[in-house]
Amino acid sequence: MIRVPTNDIELLARRIGALPPAPEGWVAAAQELPRARAGLDDLVVRSGGDAQLRARLVADLESALAESGISPTPRILAEARSRLEL
Amino acid sequence: MGLQASTSLTDKSLVERCRAGDDAAWNELVARFSRYVYAICVQGFRFSTHDAEDVFQDVFAKVYEQLGRLRDDGSIRPWIAQLTRRTCIDRLRGAREAATEDVELAGVDDRIAELDEALAVRETMATLPETCQEILDRFFARDESYRTIGEALELPPGTIASRISRCLEKLRAAMEDPVIDRRPVDG
Numbered sequence: 001m002i003r004v005p006t007n008d009i010e011l012l013a014r015r016i017g018a019l020p021p022a023p024e025g026w027v028a029a030a031q032e033l034p035r036a037r038a039g040l041d042d043l044v045v046r047s048g049g050d051a052q053l054r055a056r057l058v059a060d061l062e063s064a065l066a067e068s069g070i071s072p073t074p075r076i077l078a079e080a081r082s083r084l085e086l
Numbered sequence: 087m088g089l090q091a092s093t094s095l096t097d098k099s100l101v102e103r104c105r106a107g108d109d110a111a112w113n114e115l116v117a118r119f120s121r122y123v124y125a126i127c128v129q130g131f132r133f134s135t136h137d138a139e140d141v142f143q144d145v146f147a148k149v150y151e152q153l154g155r156l157r158d159d160g161s162i163r164p165w166i167a168q169l170t171r172r173t174c175i176d177r178l179r180g181a182r183e184a185a186t187e188d189v190e191l192a193g194v195d196d197r198i199a200e201l202d203e204a205l206a207v208r209e210t211m212a213t214l215p216e217t218c219q220e221i222l223d224r225f226f227a228r229d230e231s232y233r234t235i236g237e238a239l240e241l242p243p244g245t246i247a248s249r250i251s252r253c254l255e256k257l258r259a260a261m262e263d264p265v266i267d268r269r270p271v272d273g
């Protein structure tokens with residue numbers, strides 16, 4: 001249990017101020033992670049037996065991911081390239 | 087389980103739900119600890135925005151991948167603190183190509199201890215009326231002016247200072263409430 005001195009109002013105010021919000025886009029990207037990973041898993045499996053899909057992924061990975069409902073952040077793009085061996 | 091309902095979950099319950107694949111619980115876990123991880127990166131390690139963003143995303147990817155290894159679900163906060171600290175150190179080492187821990191970490195652990203206190207204050211803040219939470223967060227954490235707060239909450243700007251004072255007093259009283267002290271424990 002963390003004890004915070006409660007007789008010092010200014011300290012409480014400083015502690016509130018110590019945790020400003022993280023940028024919204026960073027939070028949204030982190031929240032998207034499970035869905036993006038699941039979507040990528042599905043894409044990797046499907047691209048193994050679908051030459052057309054594979055060709056689309058090779059030609060324009062970013063658009064192909066977006067079409068599959070995966071937000072193509074730099075991190076997801078890097079992971080997709082690695083997993084799809086592009 | 088909707089996101090709204092999950093906001094009052096203990097850390098332990100939240101972790102259990104994340105392990106069960108509950109998307110709303112994952113969203114809540116990220117929301118609950120995003121400020122903490124961000125603060126460790128930018129205040130503890132003084133990272134640039136670019137480095138902080140990379141570490142921030144790395145930390146939550148590791149949390150997602152390694153949640154199954156957490157021995158005590160109620161210990162997610164110190165676990166995330168350690169993950170963040172290690173990821174920051176790895177980033178420093180990668181950038182400087184040297185073991186920089188002794189030189190670079192002066193003051194970091196003290197800062198993390200202050201952020202732990204800040205998180206405890208924020209947990210108690212969550213028990214206050216919503217307007218109080220909004221006013222205190224907007225003024226102290228988001229650095230908004232009385233005018234901006236007044237416009238956002240549809241309150242006369244002239245009343246904001248006294249409301250901040252009253253809300254701080256409510257927070258102080260809540261921090262001393264033994265019932266609230268037991269909140270992190272399940273059951």
